[in-house]
Amino acid sequence: MSETARETLGFQTEAKQLLQLMIHSLYSNKEIFLRELISNASDAIDKLRFESLDQESLLEGQGEYAIHVSVDKDAKTLTISDNGIGMTRDEAIEHLGTIAKSGTANFMASLTGNQKKDAQLIGQFGVGFYSAFIVADRVEVHSRRAGSAAAEGALWISQGEADFTIESKEKDSRGTSITLYLKDDCADFADDWRVRSVIKKYSDHISVPVMMAAVEDAETETETESESESPAWEAINEATALWTRPKAEITAEEYQSFYKHISHDFDDALTWSHNKVEGKLEYTSLLYAPKNAPFDLWNRDMARGLKLYVKRTFIMDEAEQFLPLYLRFIKGVVDSNDLPLNVSREILQKDGAVESMRSALTKRVLDMLTKLAKGDEYQQFWSTFGPVIKEGLGEDFANKDKIAKLLRFSTTHIDSDTQDQSFEEYLGRMKPEQDKIYYVFAENHNTAKRSPHLEFFRKEGIEVLILSDRIDDWAMMQLGEYQGKKLQDVAKGDLSQQSDEAKKAQEALEQSSESLVERMKAVLSEQVESVRPSARLTESPTCLVVGDFDMGAQMRRIMEAAGQTVPKTKPVLEINPEHPLLKMLDTEVDEDKFNDLATILFEQAQLAEGGQLEDPAAYVQRLNALLLKLSA
């Protein structure tokens, strides 16, 4: 087949699925396609502006950038043309036929088939070019890469089904022209006024002028004007980059529509922060916190970072050097007056100015979140991004305190699994003599809440934070303390919060249970470091405790699941000698029965904290044997 002939190619599987979903799920929000296509056109112009900095020939002598939008009511078509970077034939095949984002297959698998839910998810994935098929049943993309010959133009056509065709077609002007053949019930997008109002609504802030044919005024129209004369064009948007305008002049709607332009998010942003910095370093930043997590939030290689501009010229997307990893969900723009136009990712990594901007921008984001934390919307933010913010406790030492103030927990003090209590609130309720902040940690809220370790605290009326995010154990170790109060895992170490009275009782208990303890130690010496009577327990027979500096059972499981070898440290078994089962054990003279019951009690302590038994079948056998004896 010759290079120029028409080929029919299939969409990549994921692209095909996304296309179908897009068409069906986003139908109630049709007009966003225009925002997406104009956004792409503006990106294409930004790219050319950047590439032409050191290759002026790409401009082909035409450096006026614009996006032209035209409609044909009779033919029911809408055309969006840009004079940006354009695409070669191969690029059109690749960019319009496949989805390059990593994790796409996983994302597709997470879709539910429920249109409403999926529409939300697609928003998180980022709608883009394919949104054209919401309103069109045929899309033609005629494109030519800037700097290449007219003959190298390519025409891409698809009906939005399984495949598309690509052929060579001459194109005089550089850039891309996209024609939508509108579905019958979307014909209103061939109406001049309708299109103008949608563009005004979504694309006003785009820095490139969006032009439409000037509407002729019937009264001034003269007979002599020839029909074939090309129409006069007029810009219908503001065409100044939003972030360069003074804050006071920008409306919330404008901020929101700009957010959608840079994020391709479907939903509004939760909040934003717009700042101009003058002095040693000069730059403007506009940072947004989204409402929803992006589909790939947990993929550490996810595309992240800010759009970088230098003196209003677009330089690159996803400049990740300006924010730390734990703020990877923040979207926005940074426009520097100091960086060179030819700055590369490598330079960004080493540049001192970038380093100071990064720390200033990090503070900006944390301040923005601190402000958000004062309002009702914070709960939504926290439930979506809380675990990511906690990563910052290990990653961003300098801002530990700020981050700690953003944390929210559920606690034994409030009967709800909503994480909505701050350290400050906990401190406010703390007992006067209390010098530690206590927390219990398990794989899920219910296991944590029912942990035997809490019995002592319940009895004493001491509040305990209930932690059940995977990262929590690690995060608390990173933080270590808050406002001079040590963070104490209730499953670790000795309890020092004891009154003299309690200490005396404890000593008495130790004496009275000495022989039981010794017998149990002998049976369980392989599994536990030691056995001791417990100050923690009031209801449960046993629990496990690890040393203050040892890794908790949860953390160990997580590390092991991640394939890490974790040094083995044995826990201490704490027993409640007042418990009927322990009393029974104490009087058991048959050594075999003693062994079985002691082992079962140890295994139950493991189960109660959500752990797994080394030999569950043996546990079941032992327990069943005991049950049978009950009925005998």
Ligand code: ADP
């Ligand atoms: P995204 O913009 O998120 O990458 P899209 O589906 O909107 O995803 O577009 C896919 C790709 O197609 C873009 O990344 C770009 O390379 C190319 N593309 C789309 N529209 C244009 C255009 N008007 N000019 C040049 N390239 C374009």
